[in-house]
Amino acid sequence: MKFDYTKYIRTYLLSLKPYRSARDEYKGGKSPMVFLDANENPFETPVNRYPDPMQRVLKKEIASWKGLDVNQIYLSNGSDEFISQVIMGCCEPGIDNIMIVPPTFGMYEVSAKMFGVGIQKVPLTSNFQLDVPAILKAADTTTKIIFIPTPNNPTANRFDLHSIEQLIQGFPSLVLVDEAYVEFSTNPSVISWLSKYPNLMVCQTFSKAQGMAGARLGMAFAHPDFISFFNRIKAPYNLNSMTINAALKRLKEQDKVNEQVRLLLAERERLEKAFASIPIILKCFPSDANFLLVRVDDSTRRYQELLEKGIVVRNPSNNVNCENTLRISVGLPEENDRLIEALSSLS
Ligand SMILES: Cc1ncc(COP(=O)(O)O)c(C=O)c1O
Missing domain, CATH: 3.90.1150.10 (Aspartate Aminotransferase, domain 1)
Structure with a gap:
């Protein structure tokens, strides 16, 4: 699919040279390898080595679970971290805005404020559904991302799928569908729409149905160009080995x-x-x-x-x-x- 992701992100970050973590250089090879590259303590404990910065093993399992390619997956320290990343990566402080649909999950607004990004609010209708015409009317050239949590927090209801699709089709920028509670919902996930709509991003979490809130693991699914961008702007070891191992175990316990x-x-x-x-x-x-x-x-x-x-x-x-x-x-x-x-x- 021909798609120019650069118009959605902060141009300033396009020229950023990412930090190369020591383990990035390691592409696998003839064993046994001797790792003298990262100033770790060589005496073995379950966690004496840095984790894989790209979480390759876990992403492979998640890819087959979700029916996606590995390059459509970004893993974060809880969805909260991804929410921050997407705002930091796409919105110019002091110029751009995010759009939210109150009553909504509080972290969108908090994260935007932390990065000096403005907030446009288009309230849900009185029965807590998306007001698509009002959203499309309010969006302007400064609106970079709209956050759509479904099922919604704190109202608990799901949004009508048709309205979400209409919104994605008409919205001039990125639509982030936050599916933190998707396992409890009668609505299916919208990840199957990713191939149709490159301006769609979806995030899910291990904190709710997966029972791993304490481990902090979020999953974001998007066009591979966005994923590669997020990989360039993330902290090198944003997921720790204990979380990665706990998730691999949990995936076997579905x-x-x-x-x-x-x-x-x-x-x-x-x-x-x-x-x-x-x-x-x-x-x-x-x-x-x-x-x-x-x-x-x-x-x-x-x-x-x-x-x-x-x-x-x-x-x-x-x-x-x-x-x-x-x-x-x-x-x-x-x-x-x-x-x-x-x-x-x-x-
Ligand atoms: C809609 C929604 N998104 C994201 C999160 C945060 O998820 P995580 O624990 O993965 O940071 C929550 C937590 O309550 C939530 O309600």
Whole structure:
């Protein structure tokens, strides 16, 4: 596909000569090799050597899992790191903007602010769907990336696939579809659209359904030219060996992950049913993720009361159209029992 990625990135970075990490030079060879290139401690522990900067073994496994080529994959220290990278790599500080669709995941705005990049906001409709005409109208030459998390955080719902496709087709710049909760969704991933739309990027994470939030591993999928660009501007060893090894192990346990997802979805349904008869809960919004957004009578008070009962939830009420809401993750069955009991006891 003929595609000029350079118009989407900061021209200043085109001439950047990337840091060559010691292990980049190593292309494999006749064993045994002697590594005297990186000033490591040669006495062996599981982590005395630097990790592979390009994570080749893990990317190969992820490529076959996702049905993509290795050169369409970028791995990051959680999706959070990729979100920062894409803003830093594509937006000129003080000139360019990102676009977000509030209520939305908070890190997009925080990252943009950290890099001195402006933020254009086009709120979701009242039923938390994309307002495609308003988005296309608001986008201008300074708009470099729009962030579309689906299922969305904090609202928990999925966006209509047709609207997402319309948006990608009409948007003048990059569309980053953040699929952090895709394993819980009835919508399929949009990674199959990557070959049609070079302005599309998709990110997923090992932090949610994959159960590895503590290891920090994000996956981004995009046109190979973007991936090669991101590889040039990343920290040399952005993923550590322990994370790489844990992910390789987790990839072999997908039956277990699928089973956990099934259980969490069943628990989500149980919570939804229980919430329907809890007086302080006025509404439970439809969820396609592993959490629920509920409207309560008084979110500040109920948040505090739950805290006093030893239950920590999230109060996203300061987001547009989220007045008096709480965001509640689906926990283990016994944790959900405690939650139901605590909420039922509030009057
Ligand atoms: C929509 C969305 N994207 C990304 C992330 C961050 O993922 P990671 O843990 O991979 O940085 C989150 C975390 O809550 C999220 O809700």
